[in-house]
Amino acid sequence: MGFEQIIFWLLAVGTIATSALVVLPPGGRNPLYGALLLIVSFFFISGLYVLLFAHTMAILQILVYAGAIMVLFTFVIMLLNLSKKELGDETKTLAKGLGIVAVVALGTKLVVMLQGQTLNLQAKPLPEGFGGVDAIADLLFHNYLVPFELTGLLLLVAVIGAIVLAKRTL
Amino acid sequence: MLPFLAEAATAVASSTTSTPVHSIPLQWFLIVSVALFAVGSAGVLARRNALTVLMSVEIMLNAVNLAFLAFAREWGNMHGHVVTFFVIAVAAAEAAIGLALVLGIFRHKKSINLDEMNALKN
Numbered sequence: 001m002g003f004e005q006i007i008f009w010l011l012a013v014g015t016i017a018t019s020a021l022v023v024l025p026p027g028g029r030n031p032l033y034g035a036l037l038l039i040v041s042f043f044f045i046s047g048l049y050v051l052l053f054a055h056t057m058a059i060l061q062i063l064v065y066a067g068a069i070m071v072l073f074t075f076v077i078m079l080l081n082l083s084k085k086e087l088g089d090e091t092k093t094l095a096k097g098l099g100i101v102a103v104v105a106l107g108t109k110l111v112v113m114l115q116g117q118t119l120n121l122q123a124k125p126l127p128e129g130f131g132g133v134d135a136i137a138d139l140l141f142h143n144y145l146v147p148f149e150l151t152g153l154l155l156l157v158a159v160i161g162a163i164v165l166a167k168r169t170l
Numbered sequence: 171m172l173p174f175l176a177e178a179a180t181a182v183a184s185s186t187t188s189t190p191v192h193s194i195p196l197q198w199f200l201i202v203s204v205a206l207f208a209v210g211s212a213g214v215l216a217r218r219n220a221l222t223v224l225m226s227v228e229i230m231l232n233a234v235n236l237a238f239l240a241f242a243r244e245w246g247n248m249h250g251h252v253v254t255f256f257v258i259a260v261a262a263a264e265a266a267i268g269l270a271l272v273l274g275i276f277r278h279k280k281s282i283n284l285d286e287m288n289a290l291k292n
Contacts, residue, residue: 004193012202019206019229023213023222031221038225045232048202051194052239057254061235064258069228069265076269077221080276091218091285099215107208114197114204124246125191131251139252151259158263165270168277 008051015044031082035073042066053131192243199240206233220275220282224268231261 018041022034042065049058129135140148206229213226235254242250276282 002193008194008198012198015202016205016209019209022225022229023209023217031219031225034222034225038228041229042232045236048199048236049239052199052243054239054242054251054254057235057239057251060255060258064262065228065232069262072265072269073221073225076273080273080282082282096215100212103208103212103215107204110204111201114200124244126243126246130243130246130248135248136251136255139248140255143249144252147256151256154263155259158266162266162270165267166273 004051008048011044011047011051015041015048018044031077032074035070035077038073039066039070042070053126055131056133056136057131196240196244199236203233203237203240206230206236218284220272220284220287223284224265224272227268228261228265231257 018037021037022041026033026037042061046058046061046066049055049061127135210226210228210230210233213229214223217223217226235257238250238254238257242248272282275287279286
């Protein structure tokens with residue numbers, strides 16, 4: 001196994017383990033542990049992005065996800081400072097159990113399917129500057145200019161909506 | 171035999187037996203992506219705590235981003251990166267609105283248990 005492949009498996013196992021702990025008891029019982037584990041998981045995922053030659057997206061993942069979104073989560077969790085009672089009991093219903101079994105079965109099935117198959121896509125060699133800021137900016141400001149501007153509008157609407165929702169009186 | 175036909179035949183033969191371009195195959199990334207998506211959706215289904223459910227949604231979005239970037243590398247095409255960029259922007263908006271809703275509901279009900287948010291039921 002080559003060096004890159006060893007790094008890949010370390011990152012993959014780390015990503016899945018930390019994400020699973022967000023959902024399983026340590027994170028599921030206490031959201032603050034969940035948020036911190038999720039930050040670690042985002043760092044692992046950004047390592048996977050680097051292996052995919054998506055350097056800009058790896059940096060954006062850390063800046064936006066770990067830096068902005070998860071800080072917002074941590075702020076809200078600490079602001080609420082929930083007790084055991086306020087978090088609510090985890091009810092165990094039949095529908096919920098069936099749903100989890102179905103999801104896990106589907107995931108296992110897909111993983112087994114992908115393992116047994118060689119996807120014959122004939123990978124193309126990467127063009128010069130693949131994954132760099134230049135290439136992404138070129139696409140964003142030429143091919144995707146309107147969606148890009150709409151994203152800005154979406155963020156503005158989200159900010160105004162969040163203020164309206166969270167404020168007691170305007 | 172025409173020379174260009176022979177050339178084409180050797181090109182086809184070499185393309186089917188050529189060494190892979192990347193040392194890490196596409197499937198491995200897709201396996202990680204599927205596993206992450208399963209973990210995220212299990213969290214959405216199992217947990218009744220609104221904050222953990224929102225975090226599980228983030229895990230699912232990340233799984234999809236990983237798949238997009240894996241296919242972007244496979245085709246040598248940057249459009250997947252742009253989609254990932256938009257997904258990150260939408261995730262930021264979703265987190266802001268979702269957390270504002272959680273705050274508002276907590277102020278109203280003194281609980282963030284999703285099972286108790288049934289005011290619109292029946």
